[in-house]
Amino acid sequence: MDSYARHLITHAGHPIAGPLTEAALADVLDAALAHRPDAGRLLDLGCGQAVWPLRALTARPGARAVGVDVNGAALAWAAEEAARLGVADRLELREASATGLTWDEPFDAVLCVGATHAFGGLLPTLAAARAPLAPGGCVVVGEGFWERDPDPAALAALEAAREDYGDLATTVERVVAAGWEPVYGHVSTPGEWDDYEWRWTGNLARWALDHPDHPDAAAAAETAAAHRAGWLRGYRGVLGFVTLVLRATCPPVRTGG
Numbered sequence: 001m002d003s004y005a006r007h008l009i010t011h012a013g014h015p016i017a018g019p020l021t022e023a024a025l026a027d028v029l030d031a032a033l034a035h036r037p038d039a040g041r042l043l044d045l046g047c048g049q050a051v052w053p054l055r056a057l058t059a060r061p062g063a064r065a066v067g068v069d070v071n072g073a074a075l076a077w078a079a080e081e082a083a084r085l086g087v088a089d090r091l092e093l094r095e096a097s098a099t100g101l102t103w104d105e106p107f108d109a110v111l112c113v114g115a116t117h118a119f120g121g122l123l124p125t126l127a128a129a130r131a132p133l134a135p136g137g138c139v140v141v142g143e144g145f146w147e148r149d150p151d152p153a154a155l156a157a158l159e160a161a162r163e164d165y166g167d168l169a170t171t172v173e174r175v176v177a178a179g180w181e182p183v184y185g186h187v188s189t190p191g192e193w194d195d196y197e198w199r200w201t202g203n204l205a206r207w208a209l210d211h212p213d214h215p216d217a218a219a220a221a222e223t224a225a226a227h228r229a230g231w232l233r234g235y236r237g238v239l240g241f242v243t244l245v246l247r248a249t250c251p252p253v254r255t256g257g
């Protein structure tokens with residue numbers, strides 16, 4: 001089973017590829033497009049199935065959006081969903097790496113949620129998001145942070161290093177020092193995390209049980225069990241996720257961190 005086929009199974013019934021509810025997603029979009037309540041141009045870097053743009057376009061009849069991702073299958077899903085929702089004429093999908101692209105017109109909101117690895121981390125992502133941002137526009141960035149100091153079990157489960165993230169305060173201080181001001185933020189709750197992980201592991205386990213004769217069934221069951229163990233014995237309550245809505249400050253504010 002390729003990773004996208006597995007993604008479609010693991011993420012069934014969950015809005016995005018991260019621990020946020022539909023309500024949280026709507027709150028973040030409202031905050032990011034508060035200055036353009038009915039319209040606005042939105043760019044989603046590493047959009048996956050483009051759920052953020054799809055929600056923005058559905059709620060705002062005058063809005064337009066561009067989604068960029070390297071995964072053509074995810075974009076094909078997004079195109080079908082856009083047609084179903086009647087917003088296809090306002091959504092442009094580009095199959096490309098989000099790094100190094102240039103844009104003719106500025107965007108009122110630039111999003112990169114759960115895809116900062118594409119740019120080499122949080123601060124390089126923010127640097128890349130600055131160029132296409134219209135004056136007064138917002139960047140939405142979704143990133144992990146350490147809720148608690150990670151022990152070796154958590155790091156092993158995440159295949160991460162301690163330096164990959166800071167704690168929440170340090171993460172926000174780094175963002176501010178890089179020239180950004182948070183105007184809204186959503187810290188995923190333990191309930192949002194648990195829902196995300198139960199769906200991920202439960203959907204895959206259910207698929208394996210429902211397809212016992214499929215050649216990938218045993219591997220899927222093993223993956224579900226290993227992921228569940230890595231979460232429950234490793235990073236549950238250790239890895240956090242914050243979605244920040246940011247405005248650029250000029251000049252950058254230096255606050256340490």
Ligand SMILES: C[S@@+](CC[C@H](N)C(=O)[O-])C[C@H]1O[C@@H](n2cnc3c(N)ncnc32)[C@H](O)[C@@H]1O
Pocket residue numbers: 015016017018045046047048049050051052068069070071074096097098099112113114115117118119
């Ligand atoms: C965890 S998913 C997040 C998807 C989406 N932002 C969401 O919130 O549901 C990360 C996405 O980043 C995409 N990605 C990774 N590297 C990329 C790159 N260099 N350019 C564009 N997309 C990339 C992956 O294909 C994947 O769809």
